[in-house]
Amino acid sequence: MARMVVIYKTPKDPSAFDEHYFSVHVPLAKKLPGLRGYDVSRGPIVTPTGPEPYLVATLHFDDRAAILTAFATPEGKACAADRRVLANDADVQIHLFDTAEV
Amino acid sequence: MARMVVIYKTPKDPSAFDEHYFSVHVPLAKKLPGLRGYDVSRGPIVTPTGPEPYLVATLHFDDRAAILTAFATPEGKACAADRRVLANDADVQIHLFDTAEV
Numbered sequence: 001m002a003r004m005v006v007i008y009k010t011p012k013d014p015s016a017f018d019e020h021y022f023s024v025h026v027p028l029a030k031k032l033p034g035l036r037g038y039d040v041s042r043g044p045i046v047t048p049t050g051p052e053p054y055l056v057a058t059l060h061f062d063d064r065a066a067i068l069t070a071f072a073t074p075e076g077k078a079c080a081a082d083r084r085v086l087a088n089d090a091d092v093q094i095h096l097f098d099t100a101e102v
Numbered sequence: 103m104a105r106m107v108v109i110y111k112t113p114k115d116p117s118a119f120d121e122h123y124f125s126v127h128v129p130l131a132k133k134l135p136g137l138r139g140y141d142v143s144r145g146p147i148v149t150p151t152g153p154e155p156y157l158v159a160t161l162h163f164d165d166r167a168a169i170l171t172a173f174a175t176p177e178g179k180a181c182a183a184d185r186r187v188l189a190n191d192a193d194v195q196i197h198l199f200d201t202a203e204v
Contacts, residue, residue, distance in 0.1 A: 095149055098143065099142065
């Protein structure tokens with residue numbers, strides 16, 4: 001399995017962010033080919049070693065290659081473009097990786 | 103459900119980190135009460151908006167309260183102490199949060 005973890009810093013206008021995130025971005029992201037699951041953090045995020053982010057979104061795929069393939073499609077490009085409406089590159093961390101149970 | 107996502111920067115000695123992580127830290131973390139699953143990133147981590155971390159570890163629990171309870175136990179304290187052997191607070195991000203499907 002693989003995950004895409006997207007960590008957003010607190011936006012200037014959280015209610016506008018939420019409105020855009022849930023009414024525009026989530027529907028776009030749910031069209032990504034190969035998406036197996038999608039969840040977001042709910043409530044406070046506990047961060048013992050640093051500043052608290054605003055939202056952690058996690059998208060689940062079969063493998064990392066499937067994530068890269070998804071973002072090369074028109075649906076993926078629309079999703080990435082819309083992410084830039086939500087947060088510029090300095091205000092978001094994005095990590096895509098294959099996972100292995102330990 | 104809830105997750106604890108631990109993102110490690112590249113250590114000074116990756117092979118020593120790996121040795122300690124997999125032979126000492128994983129066995130300690132697997133003793134955490136309430137742990138439902140534990141996986142680590144495998145292979146390169148793609149990070150379109152910033153520097154590439156070394157390892158992303160994800161621990162799965164029923165809810166955020168269960169994570170906080172786990173880290174208040176002796177097993178949790180041992181795990182947290184051992185994490186400080188692996189990386190100081192400046193070299194690791196830790197996020198604990200409840201998740202909601204969207």
